[in-house]
Amino acid sequence: MRSEYGSLVPVEIWPGVPATLVINYATAVRILGDPNHFPADPSTWQKSVPAGCPIMPMVEARPNAIRTSGAAHTRYRTALNDALAGIDLYTVRSMVDRSAIPLVNTFCADGKADVLSQYALPLVFSVFCQMLGCPPDIGERVAAASAAMFDGVDTATVNAQMGEALLDLTALKRAEPGDDVTTRLIQHPVALSDEEMVHQLVLLFAAGVEPPLNLIANTLLLMMTDGRFTSTVQEAPLTTRTAIDERLATDPPMANYCITYPRQPTLVDGVWLPAHQPVVISMAACNTDPQLNTGVFVNNGWNLAFSTGDHACPEHARPYGVLLAQDIIDQLLDLLPDLTLAVAEEDLVWRPGPFHRALTELPVVFPPASPFATL
Numbered sequence: 043m044r045s046e047y048g049s050l051v052p053v054e055i056w057p058g059v060p061a062t063l064v065i066n067y068a069t070a071v072r073i074l075g076d077p078n079h080f081p082a083d084p085s086t087w088q089k090s091v092p093a094g095c096p097i098m099p100m101v102e103a104r105p106n107a108i109r110t111s112g113a114a115h116t117r118y119r120t121a122l123n124d125a126l127a128g129i130d131l132y133t134v135r136s137m138v139d140r141s142a143i144p145l146v147n148t149f150c151a152d153g154k155a156d157v158l159s160q161y162a163l164p165l166v167f168s169v170f171c172q173m174l175g176c177p178p179d180i181g182e183r184v185a186a187a188s189a190a191m192f193d194g195v196d197t198a199t200v201n202a203q204m205g206e207a208l209l210d211l212t213a214l215k216r217a218e219p220g221d222d223v224t225t226r227l228i229q230h231p232v233a234l235s236d237e238e239m240v241h242q243l244v245l246l247f248a249a250g251v252e253p254p255l256n257l258i259a260n261t262l263l264l265m266m267t268d269g270r271f272t273s274t275v276q277e278a279p280l281t282t283r284t285a286i287d288e289r290l291a292t293d294p295p296m297a298n299y300c301i302t303y304p305r306q307p308t309l310v311d312g313v314w315l316p317a318h319q320p321v322v323i324s325m326a327a328c329n330t331d332p333q334l335n336t337g338v339f340v341n342n343g344w345n346l347a348f349s350t351g352d353h354a355c356p357e358h359a360r361p362y363g364v365l366l367a368q369d370i371i372d373q374l375l376d377l378l379p380d381l382t383l384a385v386a387e388e389d390l391v392w393r394p395g396p397f398h399r400a401l402t403e404l405p406v407v408f409p410p411a412s413p414f415a416t417l
Contacts (some may be wrong), residue, residue, distance in 0.1 A: 043327070050313045053322070055396045056097050061320035062313075063298065065327035067334045067346070069311055073302060073321060074351035080302035080321060081111035082353050087303050087318040099200045100248075100397060101301060101320070106241040108353060115352065117232050122242060125226035126358040129173060134362060135369055137169045142373035143414045150377070153410035154384060156403045157374065162258045165370055170250045173362075174243070175222025176211050183207035188247050208243040212236055249359070256295030256400045257367045261285045263390070263404065264293075265371070266383045282371050286364060288339040290329075294347035297326040297399040323349070326399065378408045 043051045049066030064070045073080050085103040103109050107118040145165055149155040171181040187203035211224060213236075219225040227234060227242055234242065261282070265271040270280045289295075300323035308315045315321055325346040329335070334344070348355035355363075375381060384405035393400040 044332075048313075049311045050315070055101075055320060055322060056095055059091060059095060059097075059320075061301075061322050062315055063327075064321060064323045065331070066311070067328040067331040070300075070323045070325075070328045070346060071350055073310070074300060074323065074346075074349060074353070077111055077302075077352045078305075079308055080304055082109055082115070082302055083111050084109065084301070084303050084320070087320060090318075094198075097396065099204075104241040104244065105238050106245045108245050118238075118242065119352075119356070121227055121230040121232045121234060122245075123356050123358060124230055125223045126356050126362075128221070128223070128226050129358060129362055131361060131365055134169060134173070134366060137172055138165065138366065138369040138373060140416075141165055141168055142370065143377065143416050146374065146377050147413040147416075150411040150413060154405070154407045156405050157262065157381075158255075158259050158401060158404040161374060162255055162262075162370060162404075166255045166258065166366065167251055169366060170247075170254075173223055173250075174211075174246065175215055175220045175224045177214070180207050180211050180214070184211075184247055185251070188251055204244055204247075205240055208240045208247075209236060211243065212239040249355070250363075252398060252400070253295040254363050254366050256398060257286065257289060257363070258370055259401050259404050260293050260295065260399065261289045261367060262371055262374075262381075263383070263387070263401070264289055265375075266381065266406070267387050282368050282375070283364075284340055286367055286371075290347040291335075291339045291345040292326075292330060293399055294325045294329065294345070295399055296347070296397055298322050298324045299397050300325065300346070300349045300353070322396075325349075377414060378411065381406050381408045383407075 043063075043065055049064065049069040051063040051065055053061055053063045055061045064073060083103060084101060088098070088102055091098065105114065105118070107115060107122050110118060142161075142165060145161050149160050155161065167181060167185055171178070176184070183203065184207045187200055187207065212228065215222070215224045215228055219229065223246065224239075224243065227239060265282070265285050271285055272279050302321045303318050304315050304321065306317045308317075323346065329345045329347070339345075348360050384407045390404070391402040393402050
């Protein structure tokens with residue numbers, strides 16, 4: 043792509059749905075930092091999209107912080123930031139500590155497991171639901187709809203499932219407020235309606251479960267297949283945090299996203315970008331741009347895994363996602379230090395879809411162990 047097209051690549055994000063993919067870091071930062079010319083509202087564009095396009099739940103207009111611009115965006119983002127600011131990272135760590143051992147105990151005697159479905163997914167989802175004050179029965183409904191959204195199941199089904207579950211959560215928290223993100227959103231001075239609450243929660247679940255889960259799985263894969271992260275006689279292994287930093291740069295959990303829609307035809311790097319046609323940032327390509335990438339990834343605050351500009355991941359969400367991934371991985375490796383990949387790396391299967399970088403499963407083997415004492 044770089045040799046044939048340079049920084050901007052004509053693509054289809056679904057058959058018959060054209061877009062432009064940005065694969066140059068400096069160009070991506072320029073676009074993401076210019077919301078006046080590149081707003082995030084897809085309202086005009088989506089009128090031209092074929093009915094029933096399966097990716098629409100991931101990209102369609104919604105009254106929330108990621109799909110609006112101007113005053114509406116400011117209103118939603120302020121409420122979101124303030125609600126997330128109440129997250130106590132020490133509480134997150136204690137939640138992981140309490141939940142990890144019971145999950146590992148369900149498979150530790152087997153000597154094998156799919157740590158994606160048997161460990162990481164239930165743990166990520168459990169912690170996130172506790173942060174939001176979401177009870178398990180509603181959480182299970184949201185989980186099914188969220189997975190379908192990323193995998194491109196039809197729009198009507200996903201939106202109906204997600205909407206009904208999150209409306210029930212909103213009603214519950216209006217009646218029974220608590221010390222949680224959902225309650226803080228409800229009680230925020232901007233006075234979000236039930237419909238607006240549903241769409242803020244759609245965004246929170248989409249960002250708070252799938253990307254951290256992918257980051258955990260992809261980081262574990264790196265740590266199990268790269269000798270730098272295993273003990274050697276010569277030197278100590280690199281840390282989990284180092285592996286996370288590297289994955290955020292070289293193989294981010296959302297490979298392509300951060301979509302904008304130019305207000306009018308706009309010339310960028312010698313290419314005319316059509317009005318209202320999606321401009322998709324490839325975080326994976328931009329992070330590994332040869333003009334920028336030095337091969338050093340520790341504390342690489344420049345990576346675009348969390349985006350940049352007005353629509354970047356909220357400041358209070360970033361440390362949560364990284365800490366969650368680090369604690370979940372460290373807990374697993376503390377309990378099962380001899381964990382190894384059960385299949386050849388090239389035999390692993392990646393889930394289809396234009397946006398995420400997600401494994402279908404992560405099979406591992408290890409010496410069978412007796413159940414661990416719970417905290």
